[in-house]
Amino acid sequence: MFSISVNDATLSLGRAAQKRQVLKGVNLQVQRGSLHMLLGPNGCGKSTLLRVLGGLLQLDGGGVEADAPSGFVFQNPDHQVVMPTVAADVAFGLGRYRLREAQVAAAVERALTLVNMAEFTHRATHTLSGGQRQRPTRRRFLRALAEEPRVLLLDELTTFLDVEDQFGVLRAVRDVTRTGARGRGVTAVWVTHRFEELEYADAASYMEDGRIVFTGSPDQLRQRLRGMGATL
Protein backbone atom coordinates (compact mmCIF):
# COMPACT_ATOMS: atom_id res chain seq x y z
CA MET A 1 0.00 0.00 0.00
CA PHE A 2 2.02 3.01 1.25
CA SER A 3 5.76 2.82 1.18
CA ILE A 4 6.14 6.12 3.02
CA SER A 5 3.77 7.72 5.45
CA VAL A 6 4.53 11.06 7.10
CA ASN A 7 2.13 12.32 9.75
CA ASP A 8 2.11 15.88 11.03
CA ALA A 9 5.91 16.13 10.90
CA THR A 10 7.47 19.21 12.48
CA LEU A 11 11.11 20.15 12.56
CA SER A 12 13.09 23.25 13.51
CA LEU A 13 16.68 23.84 12.50
CA GLY A 14 19.36 26.25 13.71
CA ARG A 15 20.73 27.26 17.07
CA ALA A 16 18.50 28.09 20.00
CA ALA A 17 18.39 31.83 19.36
CA GLN A 18 17.93 31.57 15.60
CA LYS A 19 15.84 28.43 15.43
CA ARG A 20 13.60 28.35 12.38
CA GLN A 21 10.72 25.97 11.82
CA VAL A 22 11.38 24.28 8.49
CA LEU A 23 8.67 21.62 8.55
CA LYS A 24 5.35 22.84 9.92
CA GLY A 25 3.15 19.78 10.03
CA VAL A 26 3.89 17.80 6.89
CA ASN A 27 1.52 15.02 5.86
CA LEU A 28 2.44 12.76 2.98
CA GLN A 29 1.62 9.28 1.74
CA VAL A 30 3.58 7.70 -1.10
CA GLN A 31 2.30 4.61 -2.93
CA ARG A 32 4.61 1.62 -2.95
CA GLY A 33 6.34 1.16 -6.32
CA SER A 34 5.68 4.71 -7.55
CA LEU A 35 7.82 7.64 -8.64
CA HIS A 36 6.64 10.50 -6.45
CA MET A 37 7.88 14.00 -7.23
CA LEU A 38 8.19 16.75 -4.67
CA LEU A 39 8.10 20.30 -6.01
CA GLY A 40 8.07 23.73 -4.45
CA PRO A 41 9.94 27.02 -4.23
CA ASN A 42 13.43 27.31 -2.77
CA GLY A 43 13.56 26.99 1.01
CA CYS A 44 10.10 25.40 1.33
CA GLY A 45 11.55 22.31 3.04
CA LYS A 46 11.70 19.72 0.21
CA SER A 47 15.29 18.65 0.80
CA THR A 48 14.80 18.75 4.58
CA LEU A 49 11.83 16.40 4.26
CA LEU A 50 13.94 14.09 2.10
CA ARG A 51 16.68 14.09 4.74
CA VAL A 52 14.09 13.21 7.38
CA LEU A 53 12.96 10.28 5.21
CA GLY A 54 16.60 9.21 4.83
CA GLY A 55 17.09 9.26 8.60
CA LEU A 56 19.59 12.12 8.48
CA LEU A 57 17.40 14.42 10.61
CA GLN A 58 15.20 13.62 13.57
CA LEU A 59 11.73 15.14 13.80
CA ASP A 60 10.67 17.40 16.67
CA GLY A 61 7.10 16.16 16.38
CA GLY A 62 4.92 13.85 14.32
CA GLY A 63 6.06 10.59 12.81
CA VAL A 64 7.48 8.87 9.75
CA GLU A 65 7.00 5.31 8.61
CA ALA A 66 8.98 4.16 5.61
CA ASP A 67 10.11 0.92 4.03
CA ALA A 68 13.71 0.02 4.71
CA PRO A 69 16.45 0.05 3.60
CA SER A 70 16.57 3.31 1.70
CA GLY A 71 19.14 4.68 -0.73
CA PHE A 72 19.87 8.40 -0.82
CA VAL A 73 21.43 10.25 -3.75
CA PHE A 74 22.57 13.83 -3.17
CA GLN A 75 22.26 16.73 -5.57
CA ASN A 76 25.99 17.43 -5.70
CA PRO A 77 28.12 14.43 -6.73
CA ASP A 78 31.03 15.81 -4.68
CA HIS A 79 29.02 15.44 -1.48
CA GLN A 80 28.69 11.70 -1.89
CA VAL A 81 32.39 10.94 -2.24
CA VAL A 82 33.80 9.38 0.91
CA MET A 83 36.94 7.49 -0.04
CA PRO A 84 40.22 8.82 -1.47
CA THR A 85 40.21 6.66 -4.64
CA VAL A 86 37.45 6.02 -7.17
CA ALA A 87 37.20 2.22 -6.88
CA ALA A 88 37.18 2.19 -3.09
CA ASP A 89 34.55 4.91 -3.10
CA VAL A 90 32.26 2.95 -5.42
CA ALA A 91 32.72 -0.08 -3.15
CA PHE A 92 32.06 1.89 0.06
CA GLY A 93 28.28 1.38 -0.06
CA LEU A 94 28.75 -2.38 -0.03
CA GLY A 95 30.64 -2.22 3.27
CA ARG A 96 27.62 -3.25 5.30
CA TYR A 97 27.67 -6.67 3.60
CA ARG A 98 30.26 -9.39 3.92
CA LEU A 99 31.26 -10.08 0.33
CA ARG A 100 34.30 -11.63 -1.28
CA GLU A 101 36.86 -9.13 -2.58
CA ALA A 102 36.51 -10.63 -6.08
CA GLN A 103 32.74 -10.06 -6.03
CA VAL A 104 33.18 -6.44 -5.00
CA ALA A 105 35.93 -5.88 -7.58
CA ALA A 106 33.70 -7.27 -10.34
CA ALA A 107 30.76 -5.09 -9.27
CA VAL A 108 32.96 -1.99 -9.16
CA GLU A 109 34.47 -2.72 -12.55
CA ARG A 110 31.01 -3.26 -14.06
CA ALA A 111 29.69 0.00 -12.62
CA LEU A 112 32.68 2.04 -13.81
CA THR A 113 32.69 0.45 -17.26
CA LEU A 114 29.02 1.40 -17.67
CA VAL A 115 29.93 5.08 -17.29
CA ASN A 116 33.11 4.77 -19.38
CA MET A 117 35.29 5.36 -16.37
CA ALA A 118 37.12 2.07 -16.19
CA GLU A 119 40.46 3.79 -16.78
CA PHE A 120 39.88 5.97 -13.70
CA THR A 121 39.38 3.00 -11.37
CA HIS A 122 42.42 3.74 -9.23
CA ARG A 123 42.58 7.50 -9.62
CA ALA A 124 42.31 9.73 -6.55
CA THR A 125 38.73 11.05 -6.42
CA HIS A 126 39.81 14.68 -6.10
CA THR A 127 41.85 14.52 -9.31
CA LEU A 128 38.76 13.90 -11.46
CA SER A 129 37.57 16.84 -13.52
CA GLY A 130 34.10 18.35 -13.02
CA GLY A 131 32.74 16.43 -16.02
CA GLN A 132 34.23 13.16 -14.85
CA ARG A 133 32.72 13.64 -11.41
CA GLN A 134 29.28 14.21 -12.93
CA ARG A 135 29.47 11.25 -15.27
CA PRO A 136 28.56 8.75 -12.59
CA THR A 137 25.34 10.65 -11.79
CA ARG A 138 23.41 8.35 -14.07
CA ARG A 139 24.79 5.42 -12.12
CA ARG A 140 24.71 6.85 -8.65
CA PHE A 141 21.17 5.73 -8.02
CA LEU A 142 22.00 2.37 -9.57
CA ARG A 143 24.93 2.11 -7.19
CA ALA A 144 22.39 2.74 -4.45
CA LEU A 145 20.28 -0.01 -6.05
CA ALA A 146 23.16 -2.48 -5.70
CA GLU A 147 22.24 -2.52 -2.03
CA GLU A 148 18.63 -3.39 -2.94
CA PRO A 149 16.86 -0.49 -1.25
CA ARG A 150 13.08 -0.43 -0.99
CA VAL A 151 13.00 3.36 -1.15
CA LEU A 152 15.12 5.68 -3.30
CA LEU A 153 15.47 9.28 -2.14
CA LEU A 154 16.75 11.50 -4.95
CA ASP A 155 17.60 15.13 -4.28
CA GLU A 156 17.59 17.19 -7.49
CA LEU A 157 19.58 14.50 -9.21
CA THR A 158 19.51 16.19 -12.62
CA THR A 159 20.73 19.64 -11.56
CA PHE A 160 24.20 19.26 -13.07
CA LEU A 161 23.13 17.26 -16.13
CA ASP A 162 22.41 18.33 -19.68
CA VAL A 163 18.92 17.77 -21.11
CA GLU A 164 19.72 14.41 -22.72
CA ASP A 165 21.22 12.94 -19.54
CA GLN A 166 18.45 14.48 -17.46
CA PHE A 167 15.70 12.54 -19.23
CA GLY A 168 17.88 9.42 -19.46
CA VAL A 169 18.17 9.38 -15.68
CA LEU A 170 14.45 10.04 -15.28
CA ARG A 171 13.54 7.13 -17.55
CA ALA A 172 15.92 4.86 -15.66
CA VAL A 173 14.42 5.80 -12.28
CA ARG A 174 10.90 5.28 -13.59
CA ASP A 175 11.87 1.84 -14.91
CA VAL A 176 13.37 0.94 -11.56
CA THR A 177 10.17 1.87 -9.73
CA ARG A 178 8.22 -0.42 -12.05
CA THR A 179 10.54 -3.40 -12.14
CA GLY A 180 12.90 -2.86 -9.21
CA ALA A 181 16.37 -4.28 -8.89
CA ARG A 182 15.13 -7.90 -8.82
CA GLY A 183 11.63 -7.57 -10.12
CA ARG A 184 10.54 -5.99 -6.82
CA GLY A 185 9.01 -2.54 -7.09
CA VAL A 186 11.06 0.27 -5.58
CA THR A 187 9.53 3.53 -4.41
CA ALA A 188 11.29 6.72 -5.46
CA VAL A 189 10.84 10.20 -4.02
CA TRP A 190 12.29 12.77 -6.41
CA VAL A 191 12.84 16.37 -5.33
CA THR A 192 12.93 18.75 -8.28
CA HIS A 193 12.46 22.32 -9.46
CA ARG A 194 11.79 21.32 -13.05
CA PHE A 195 8.13 21.17 -14.02
CA GLU A 196 8.93 19.31 -17.27
CA GLU A 197 10.07 16.31 -15.21
CA LEU A 198 6.48 15.82 -14.01
CA GLU A 199 5.86 13.87 -17.20
CA TYR A 200 7.68 10.91 -15.69
CA ALA A 201 5.98 10.98 -12.28
CA ASP A 202 3.20 8.72 -11.05
CA ALA A 203 2.20 11.25 -8.42
CA ALA A 204 3.40 14.61 -7.20
CA SER A 205 3.21 16.88 -4.17
CA TYR A 206 3.71 20.61 -3.93
CA MET A 207 5.32 22.14 -0.83
CA GLU A 208 5.05 25.69 0.41
CA ASP A 209 6.42 27.18 3.59
CA GLY A 210 7.12 23.87 5.33
CA ARG A 211 3.80 22.22 4.42
CA ILE A 212 2.55 19.99 1.65
CA VAL A 213 -0.27 22.00 0.16
CA PHE A 214 -1.17 19.66 -2.66
CA THR A 215 -0.84 15.98 -3.56
CA GLY A 216 -2.30 14.43 -6.69
CA SER A 217 -1.55 13.26 -10.19
CA PRO A 218 0.96 15.15 -12.34
CA ASP A 219 -1.90 16.52 -14.49
CA GLN A 220 -3.73 17.83 -11.44
CA LEU A 221 -0.54 19.50 -10.23
CA ARG A 222 0.04 21.10 -13.63
CA GLN A 223 -3.48 22.54 -13.54
CA ARG A 224 -2.87 23.91 -10.11
CA LEU A 225 0.44 25.43 -11.14
CA ARG A 226 -1.18 27.04 -14.19
CA GLY A 227 -3.76 28.47 -11.84
CA MET A 228 -0.90 29.97 -9.86
CA GLY A 229 0.36 31.66 -13.04
CA ALA A 230 3.06 29.22 -14.12
CA THR A 231 3.53 28.70 -17.87
CA LEU A 232 3.70 24.95 -18.50
Add this chain to the structure above:
Amino acid sequence: MPAGNPKAAASGKKQQEKLPLQQRILNGILNVSNVPYSSFVPYPVTPLHRVDAQIKQLWLVALYILIARATPWLRVGIAGCVAALTMLTLPPRLWEAQLKRLSLICGLIFVFTAIGADGVPPLLQARALPNAAEGLPGLSPAAPYSYVILNLWVITITRRSVNLAVTAAALTFCALQSASLCLVTTPGEEMATALQRWLAPLRLLRVPTQRIGVTLLLSLRFMSLVFEEVRNLCLGLAARGVDWRAQGGRGSIEIFARLLVRLFANLFSRSENIAQAMVVRGFLGPEQHHLYMMRVNASSPLANAAALAALAGLAAAVASLR
Protein backbone atom coordinates in the same frame (compact mmCIF):
# COMPACT_ATOMS: atom_id res chain seq x y z
CA MET B 1 53.67 36.68 -25.63
CA PRO B 2 56.28 35.38 -28.08
CA ALA B 3 58.80 33.31 -26.24
CA GLY B 4 61.77 34.55 -28.21
CA ASN B 5 61.02 38.25 -27.88
CA PRO B 6 63.31 39.62 -25.15
CA LYS B 7 61.61 43.05 -25.19
CA ALA B 8 58.19 41.53 -24.59
CA ALA B 9 59.65 39.21 -21.98
CA ALA B 10 61.23 42.17 -20.23
CA SER B 11 57.97 44.11 -20.23
CA GLY B 12 56.14 41.03 -18.92
CA LYS B 13 58.69 40.69 -16.15
CA LYS B 14 58.31 44.38 -15.32
CA GLN B 15 54.52 43.97 -15.15
CA GLN B 16 54.98 40.99 -12.85
CA GLU B 17 57.24 43.05 -10.63
CA LYS B 18 54.60 45.74 -10.39
CA LEU B 19 52.00 43.34 -9.01
CA PRO B 20 51.25 43.94 -5.34
CA LEU B 21 52.42 41.29 -2.89
CA GLN B 22 48.84 40.20 -2.12
CA GLN B 23 48.16 39.51 -5.80
CA ARG B 24 51.42 37.60 -6.12
CA ILE B 25 50.47 35.39 -3.15
CA LEU B 26 47.09 34.75 -4.74
CA ASN B 27 48.70 33.94 -8.10
CA GLY B 28 51.16 31.64 -6.35
CA ILE B 29 48.33 29.62 -4.81
CA LEU B 30 46.41 29.48 -8.09
CA ASN B 31 49.48 28.40 -10.04
CA VAL B 32 50.05 25.38 -7.83
CA SER B 33 48.89 22.20 -9.57
CA ASN B 34 45.29 21.28 -8.76
CA VAL B 35 46.53 17.88 -7.60
CA PRO B 36 47.60 18.15 -3.97
CA TYR B 37 51.13 17.39 -2.85
CA SER B 38 51.69 13.67 -2.40
CA SER B 39 48.41 12.35 -3.73
CA PHE B 40 48.42 8.84 -5.18
CA VAL B 41 49.47 8.54 -8.84
CA PRO B 42 48.51 5.14 -10.30
CA TYR B 43 50.47 5.42 -13.54
CA PRO B 44 53.20 4.74 -14.55
CA VAL B 45 53.54 1.66 -12.36
CA THR B 46 57.03 1.86 -10.82
CA PRO B 47 58.90 -0.75 -8.73
CA LEU B 48 57.82 1.23 -5.66
CA HIS B 49 54.17 0.62 -6.58
CA ARG B 50 54.95 -3.08 -6.25
CA VAL B 51 56.29 -2.85 -2.70
CA ASP B 52 53.80 -3.78 0.02
CA ALA B 53 52.41 -0.81 1.97
CA GLN B 54 53.46 -2.40 5.27
CA ILE B 55 57.09 -2.54 4.14
CA LYS B 56 56.91 1.09 3.03
CA GLN B 57 55.63 2.06 6.48
CA LEU B 58 58.46 0.08 8.05
CA TRP B 59 60.89 2.02 5.86
CA LEU B 60 59.36 5.33 6.97
CA VAL B 61 59.77 4.58 10.66
CA ALA B 62 63.24 3.07 10.18
CA LEU B 63 64.44 6.12 8.25
CA TYR B 64 63.59 8.48 11.12
CA ILE B 65 65.44 6.29 13.61
CA LEU B 66 68.46 5.66 11.35
CA ILE B 67 68.89 9.34 10.50
CA ALA B 68 68.80 10.25 14.16
CA ARG B 69 71.56 7.71 14.88
CA ALA B 70 73.75 8.24 11.78
CA THR B 71 76.84 10.40 11.37
CA PRO B 72 76.36 13.82 9.70
CA TRP B 73 77.77 12.67 6.35
CA LEU B 74 75.65 9.56 6.41
CA ARG B 75 72.58 11.74 7.07
CA VAL B 76 73.38 13.73 3.95
CA GLY B 77 73.97 10.47 2.10
CA ILE B 78 70.57 9.08 3.17
CA ALA B 79 68.83 12.30 2.09
CA GLY B 80 70.69 12.07 -1.25
CA CYS B 81 69.56 8.46 -1.68
CA VAL B 82 65.91 9.42 -1.02
CA ALA B 83 66.21 12.21 -3.63
CA ALA B 84 67.89 9.85 -6.11
CA LEU B 85 65.22 7.19 -5.56
CA THR B 86 62.53 9.80 -6.22
CA MET B 87 64.20 10.90 -9.44
CA LEU B 88 64.85 7.36 -10.65
CA THR B 89 61.40 5.95 -10.01
CA LEU B 90 58.98 8.80 -10.69
CA PRO B 91 58.50 10.77 -13.91
CA PRO B 92 60.04 14.29 -13.81
CA ARG B 93 56.63 16.03 -13.82
CA LEU B 94 55.99 14.50 -10.39
CA TRP B 95 59.26 15.35 -8.70
CA GLU B 96 60.79 18.42 -10.34
CA ALA B 97 58.73 21.16 -8.68
CA GLN B 98 58.36 19.15 -5.48
CA LEU B 99 62.08 18.56 -5.02
CA LYS B 100 62.88 22.19 -5.82
CA ARG B 101 60.48 23.47 -3.15
CA LEU B 102 61.59 20.93 -0.60
CA SER B 103 65.27 21.62 -1.29
CA LEU B 104 64.62 25.33 -0.81
CA ILE B 105 62.87 24.71 2.53
CA CYS B 106 65.65 22.38 3.71
CA GLY B 107 68.31 24.85 2.49
CA LEU B 108 66.69 27.59 4.58
CA ILE B 109 66.51 25.27 7.59
CA PHE B 110 70.21 24.46 7.14
CA VAL B 111 71.27 28.12 6.85
CA PHE B 112 69.20 29.41 9.77
CA THR B 113 70.15 26.51 12.04
CA ALA B 114 73.85 26.84 11.15
CA ILE B 115 73.78 30.56 11.92
CA GLY B 116 71.48 30.49 14.90
CA ALA B 117 72.43 27.32 16.75
CA ASP B 118 75.71 28.50 18.21
CA GLY B 119 75.88 32.13 17.09
CA VAL B 120 73.83 33.57 19.91
CA PRO B 121 75.48 33.26 23.34
CA PRO B 122 73.23 31.49 25.80
CA LEU B 123 71.79 33.63 28.57
CA LEU B 124 72.66 31.06 31.21
CA GLN B 125 76.02 29.38 30.96
CA ALA B 126 77.80 27.22 33.48
CA ARG B 127 81.01 28.98 34.46
CA ALA B 128 82.74 25.87 35.73
CA LEU B 129 83.96 23.08 33.47
CA PRO B 130 82.07 19.80 33.73
CA ASN B 131 83.88 17.12 35.71
CA ALA B 132 84.45 15.05 32.57
CA ALA B 133 86.52 17.84 31.06
CA GLU B 134 88.83 18.17 34.04
CA GLY B 135 92.39 17.01 33.56
CA LEU B 136 92.22 16.56 29.78
CA PRO B 137 95.45 17.37 27.93
CA GLY B 138 95.27 20.68 26.06
CA LEU B 139 95.32 20.79 22.27
CA SER B 140 98.62 21.66 20.76
CA PRO B 141 98.60 25.04 19.01
CA ALA B 142 99.65 23.35 15.77
CA ALA B 143 96.59 21.06 15.67
CA PRO B 144 94.33 21.81 12.70
CA TYR B 145 91.17 21.44 14.76
CA SER B 146 89.03 24.54 15.26
CA TYR B 147 85.62 24.52 16.91
CA VAL B 148 84.61 27.78 15.24
CA ILE B 149 84.43 27.29 11.49
CA LEU B 150 83.44 30.81 10.48
CA ASN B 151 83.26 34.03 12.42
CA LEU B 152 82.15 36.93 10.30
CA TRP B 153 80.70 40.06 11.95
CA VAL B 154 77.72 38.75 13.96
CA ILE B 155 77.64 35.38 12.19
CA THR B 156 79.31 32.51 13.98
CA ILE B 157 79.22 29.04 12.55
CA THR B 158 80.64 26.25 14.65
CA ARG B 159 81.07 22.51 14.23
CA ARG B 160 78.15 21.96 16.56
CA SER B 161 75.85 24.31 14.63
CA VAL B 162 76.77 22.68 11.31
CA ASN B 163 76.12 19.25 12.78
CA LEU B 164 72.74 20.39 14.06
CA ALA B 165 71.91 22.09 10.75
CA VAL B 166 72.77 18.96 8.76
CA THR B 167 70.62 16.85 11.09
CA ALA B 168 67.65 19.24 10.94
CA ALA B 169 67.80 19.67 7.16
CA ALA B 170 68.39 15.98 6.40
CA LEU B 171 65.69 14.84 8.81
CA THR B 172 63.17 17.32 7.39
CA PHE B 173 64.04 16.32 3.82
CA CYS B 174 63.85 12.60 4.50
CA ALA B 175 60.69 12.82 6.59
CA LEU B 176 58.76 14.83 4.00
CA GLN B 177 60.17 13.26 0.83
CA SER B 178 59.97 9.65 1.96
CA ALA B 179 56.37 10.16 3.15
CA SER B 180 55.57 11.80 -0.17
CA LEU B 181 57.21 8.98 -2.13
CA CYS B 182 55.16 6.52 -0.12
CA LEU B 183 51.85 8.33 -0.69
CA VAL B 184 52.48 8.92 -4.40
CA THR B 185 53.02 5.19 -4.97
CA THR B 186 50.43 3.81 -2.53
CA PRO B 187 46.67 4.47 -2.43
CA GLY B 188 45.32 5.82 0.86
CA GLU B 189 43.19 2.73 1.33
CA GLU B 190 46.24 0.44 1.25
CA MET B 191 48.08 2.69 3.71
CA ALA B 192 45.13 2.43 6.08
CA THR B 193 44.94 -1.36 5.74
CA ALA B 194 48.68 -1.68 6.34
CA LEU B 195 48.43 0.49 9.45
CA GLN B 196 45.57 -1.65 10.72
CA ARG B 197 47.72 -4.76 10.21
CA TRP B 198 50.59 -3.24 12.19
CA LEU B 199 48.21 -2.27 14.95
CA ALA B 200 46.39 -5.62 14.97
CA PRO B 201 48.15 -6.95 18.13
CA LEU B 202 46.83 -3.92 20.01
CA ARG B 203 43.30 -5.26 19.53
CA LEU B 204 44.06 -7.56 22.44
CA LEU B 205 44.35 -4.42 24.55
CA ARG B 206 41.01 -3.21 23.10
CA VAL B 207 42.64 -0.46 21.05
CA PRO B 208 40.11 0.52 18.32
CA THR B 209 42.38 -0.24 15.36
CA GLN B 210 39.47 -0.19 12.85
CA ARG B 211 38.54 3.28 14.01
CA ILE B 212 42.16 4.45 13.65
CA GLY B 213 42.27 3.07 10.09
CA VAL B 214 39.02 4.77 9.08
CA THR B 215 40.18 8.02 10.68
CA LEU B 216 43.40 7.86 8.64
CA LEU B 217 41.39 7.33 5.46
CA LEU B 218 39.08 10.23 6.19
CA SER B 219 42.10 12.43 6.97
CA LEU B 220 43.56 11.60 3.56
CA ARG B 221 40.24 12.49 1.91
CA PHE B 222 40.09 15.67 3.99
CA MET B 223 43.57 16.78 2.88
CA SER B 224 42.38 17.04 -0.69
CA LEU B 225 39.22 18.86 0.41
CA VAL B 226 41.25 21.54 2.21
CA PHE B 227 43.39 21.99 -0.88
CA GLU B 228 40.34 22.20 -3.12
CA GLU B 229 38.54 24.71 -0.89
CA VAL B 230 41.61 26.98 -0.64
CA ARG B 231 41.92 26.97 -4.42
CA ASN B 232 38.20 27.64 -4.94
CA LEU B 233 38.19 30.57 -2.53
CA CYS B 234 41.34 32.05 -4.07
CA LEU B 235 39.83 31.63 -7.51
CA GLY B 236 36.71 33.47 -6.36
CA LEU B 237 38.84 36.27 -4.94
CA ALA B 238 40.96 36.51 -8.09
CA ALA B 239 37.83 36.63 -10.25
CA ARG B 240 36.60 39.68 -8.34
CA GLY B 241 39.71 41.62 -9.37
CA VAL B 242 40.34 43.24 -5.99
CA ASP B 243 42.36 46.47 -6.17
CA TRP B 244 44.94 45.55 -3.55
CA ARG B 245 46.64 48.95 -3.62
CA ALA B 246 43.37 50.65 -2.76
CA GLN B 247 42.78 48.14 0.05
CA GLY B 248 46.12 48.83 1.70
CA GLY B 249 47.65 46.61 4.36
CA ARG B 250 44.72 46.67 6.79
CA GLY B 251 42.10 46.08 4.09
CA SER B 252 44.09 43.18 2.69
CA ILE B 253 44.43 41.56 6.12
CA GLU B 254 40.67 41.93 6.59
CA ILE B 255 39.98 40.27 3.24
CA PHE B 256 42.32 37.37 4.00
CA ALA B 257 40.80 37.00 7.48
CA ARG B 258 37.32 36.80 5.96
CA LEU B 259 38.63 34.25 3.50
CA LEU B 260 39.98 32.19 6.39
CA VAL B 261 36.62 32.31 8.19
CA ARG B 262 34.89 31.26 4.98
CA LEU B 263 37.42 28.46 4.52
CA PHE B 264 36.64 27.02 7.94
CA ALA B 265 32.89 27.37 7.38
CA ASN B 266 33.17 25.57 4.03
CA LEU B 267 35.33 22.83 5.50
CA PHE B 268 32.86 22.21 8.31
CA SER B 269 30.06 22.10 5.76
CA ARG B 270 31.99 19.63 3.57
CA SER B 271 32.74 17.48 6.61
CA GLU B 272 29.06 17.39 7.43
CA ASN B 273 28.26 16.42 3.84
CA ILE B 274 30.73 13.54 3.98
CA ALA B 275 29.34 12.41 7.34
CA GLN B 276 25.81 12.42 5.88
CA ALA B 277 26.98 10.60 2.77
CA MET B 278 28.53 7.93 4.97
CA VAL B 279 25.28 7.49 6.88
CA VAL B 280 23.09 7.25 3.79
CA ARG B 281 25.55 4.88 2.16
CA GLY B 282 25.11 2.43 5.00
CA PHE B 283 28.00 3.25 7.33
CA LEU B 284 27.15 1.72 10.68
CA GLY B 285 30.40 2.55 12.48
CA PRO B 286 34.04 1.52 11.95
CA GLU B 287 33.61 -1.81 13.72
CA GLN B 288 30.59 -2.94 11.68
CA HIS B 289 31.48 -1.47 8.28
CA HIS B 290 33.74 -3.56 6.09
CA LEU B 291 36.01 -1.40 3.94
CA TYR B 292 36.74 -2.96 0.57
CA MET B 293 40.13 -1.53 -0.29
CA MET B 294 40.21 -2.49 -3.98
CA ARG B 295 43.89 -3.33 -4.20
CA VAL B 296 45.57 -1.46 -7.05
CA ASN B 297 48.84 -3.29 -7.65
CA ALA B 298 49.52 -6.73 -6.32
CA SER B 299 52.80 -6.47 -4.40
CA SER B 300 55.70 -8.35 -5.94
CA PRO B 301 57.73 -10.73 -3.71
CA LEU B 302 60.88 -9.61 -5.52
CA ALA B 303 60.22 -5.92 -4.88
CA ASN B 304 59.35 -6.66 -1.24
CA ALA B 305 62.53 -8.69 -0.75
CA ALA B 306 64.65 -5.97 -2.40
CA ALA B 307 63.08 -3.30 -0.19
CA LEU B 308 63.73 -5.33 2.98
CA ALA B 309 67.31 -6.13 1.91
CA ALA B 310 68.00 -2.44 1.21
CA LEU B 311 66.63 -1.53 4.64
CA ALA B 312 68.83 -4.15 6.32
CA GLY B 313 71.85 -2.85 4.37
CA LEU B 314 71.19 0.72 5.43
CA ALA B 315 70.76 -0.30 9.07
CA ALA B 316 74.06 -2.20 8.92
CA ALA B 317 75.83 0.77 7.33
CA VAL B 318 74.57 3.13 10.02
CA ALA B 319 75.57 0.71 12.77
CA SER B 320 79.10 0.20 11.40
CA LEU B 321 79.81 3.86 10.64
CA ARG B 322 78.70 5.25 14.00
